[in-house]
Amino acid sequence: MKKVIVFAGSNSKKSINKQLATYASELLENTTIELLDLNDFSLPVFGVDLEEEQGIPENAIKFLDKIKSSNGIILSLAEHNGAYSAVFKNLFDWMSRAEQKTFMNKPMLLMAASPGGRGGASVLAIAKDRFPRHDAKIIEVFSMPFFGTNFLDGKIIDDTLNLELTTKVKEFNKAI
Numbered sequence: 001m002k003k004v005i006v007f008a009g010s011n012s013k014k015s016i017n018k019q020l021a022t023y024a025s026e027l028l029e030n031t032t033i034e035l036l037d038l039n040d041f042s043l044p045v046f047g048v049d050l051e052e053e054q055g056i057p058e059n060a061i062k063f064l065d066k067i068k069s070s071n072g073i074i075l076s077l078a079e080h081n082g083a084y085s086a087v088f089k090n091l092f093d094w095m096s097r098a099e100q101k102t103f104m105n106k107p108m109l110l111m112a113a114s115p116g117g118r119g120g121a122s123v124l125a126i127a128k129d130r131f132p133r134h135d136a137k138i139i140e141v142f143s144m145p146f147f148g149t150n151f152l153d154g155k156i157i158d159d160t161l162n163l164e165l166t167t168k169v170k171e172f173n174k175a176i
């Protein structure tokens, strides 16, 4: 069976992006899901001196192995000050030092959720521009605004947004 790795670009225990990514993964058919949590892949802050002294930490290699072993990626990015969260950027930087083709041409469903009305538009724009340079194969992009009112008990409760996500998950499902 095809395997999809599912994670949030966040280290929050209550991450809204983790909740959204989990919900999207539940809409997949005939697929094995592996939920990953960046808290299980702790890494020192990237620095060229540290890299020279100690090499690339095992957890960055382990995460790359997760990508390699998958047939697709569901990733929902937290937006911090208009960009990636520090924890995601740090992982991305370390991984890119070991493997420039970080996302290994795996089909990706790229998402972002925010409590406000922009739905992580800024971080999505950054990722849409940058990830393909690291061999991301972005199939669909989904933005989830006003998480607090549109999401309840593990599900999207706004019909329009739910239909949009369901349609995009189907396209992603076909691509893996």
Ligand SMILES: Cc1cc2nc3c(=O)[nH]c(=O)nc-3n(C[C@H](O)[C@H](O)[C@H](O)COP(=O)(O)O)c2cc1C
Pocket: 008, 009, 010, 011, 012, 014, 015, 016, 017, 018, 077, 078, 079, 080, 081, 082, 083, 113, 114, 115, 116, 118, 119, 120
């Ligand atoms: C340091 C910091 C900066 C933030 N900057 C933004 C921002 O630029 N845009 C936005 O929509 N939300 C911003 N937020 C709110 C986050 O979207 C919110 O905390 C959200 O829950 C993060 O996703 P997560 O729960 O998956 O970690 C920020 C939050 C923090 C802690």
